[in-house]
Amino acid sequence: MSQKTESLLMSLRSFKVHRVPAGSAHVKISGLGVIDSKQVSGLPDGALFEFCGETFVVLGEAGLGEMLATAERCAQIITLKDIGPVVARLGIRPNSKVVEVGAGSGYMTISLAHFVGENGKVETHEIEPKSVALVRKNLESAGLGDRVSFVEGDAAEHRGAGDSDAFVADMPNPWDVLQFAESSLKPGKWAAFYTPSANQVERLTKQLRIRGWAQDFAIETLERQMVVGEHGIRPSFEMLGHTGYLTFARWLGAEAAARLAGKK
Numbered sequence: 001m002s003q004k005t006e007s008l009l010m011s012l013r014s015f016k017v018h019r020v021p022a023g024s025a026h027v028k029i030s031g032l033g034v035i036d037s038k039q040v041s042g043l044p045d046g047a048l049f050e051f052c053g054e055t056f057v058v059l060g061e062a063g064l065g066e067m068l069a070t071a072e073r074c075a076q077i078i079t080l081k082d083i084g085p086v087v088a089r090l091g092i093r094p095n096s097k098v099v100e101v102g103a104g105s106g107y108m109t110i111s112l113a114h115f116v117g118e119n120g121k122v123e124t125h126e127i128e129p130k131s132v133a134l135v136r137k138n139l140e141s142a143g144l145g146d147r148v149s150f151v152e153g154d155a156a157e158h159r160g161a162g163d164s165d166a167f168v169a170d171m172p173n174p175w176d177v178l179q180f181a182e183s184s185l186k187p188g189k190w191a192a193f194y195t196p197s198a199n200q201v202e203r204l205t206k207q208l209r210i211r212g213w214a215q216d217f218a219i220e221t222l223e224r225q226m227v228v229g230e231h232g233i234r235p236s237f238e239m240l241g242h243t244g245y246l247t248f249a250r251w252l253g254a255e256a257a258a259r260l261a262g263k264k
Helices: 064-069 080-090 107-116 129-142 174-184 198-210 254-263
Strands: 006-011 017-021 027-029 033-035 048-051 054-059 097-101 121-126 148-152 164-170 185-195 214-219 226-229 232-235 245-251
Touching (some): 080 245, 097 174, 107 121, 107 129, 107 148, 107 164, 121 129, 164 174
Parallel strands (some): 097 164, 121 148
Antiparallel strands (some): 185 245
16 A cells, blocks of 8 residues: 555534645644644544544545646636536646647646646746746646646747647637647647637637648637535525637648648
8 A cells, every 4th residue: 555645624613625735844834833744744634633623534546627726826817617627628638749839827737737647748848947846836736746747938949849639728829829739739639728808719720720820720618617505406696607719620640731721
């Protein structure tokens, strides 16, 4: 049985989760105080732990939701409602190689690293050194640092190796990296582009079609919870509405693209 690298403490009052890395002498529990990881490292999952008058339940290692919830942020993030469609539609799975452009605070980077598994790889291109530093920190905290390599600089000036299974871009001008995406992807693989405005979707889609990409489409995901009460159920008055648009397209290779572009 492998040794736990961390424990999760979930408050039974607020259900807030705190991550406690194994071997950490001082872990701050917000609003309560500091504990030593040795106090909980030997406790089995499901055990109750009393601390400063509050009861916590000990859980296993963090899942993706806890990794993202406890990550630091410095910019607008891509949320799970948009991460899910990207991972599913691009077919990202263990052993995948994914090229990412624009890391921000690293929420998508963490998610991609989580899904490619121990033998997969994420190559992240980021122009801002501060973002690179923050994303590295968040990845190390999530235990996923060895799955991601960083390339600093303008991705539009780079050329890929043609061996990638997926391409993801979060940037205001994604049309500038289409040539890089084309040189990165294996024929038949998909790319996803995250943009905040409809005008960007329109300009991107026109460029995708001019360059001979196939099967392009754009979506917006909206998320609203259902409130279940003792006497019935209703939709929540609050919802996670517009955060951005997702544009998907498939690269079929240079020869097919030339044929498709010639039909326009």
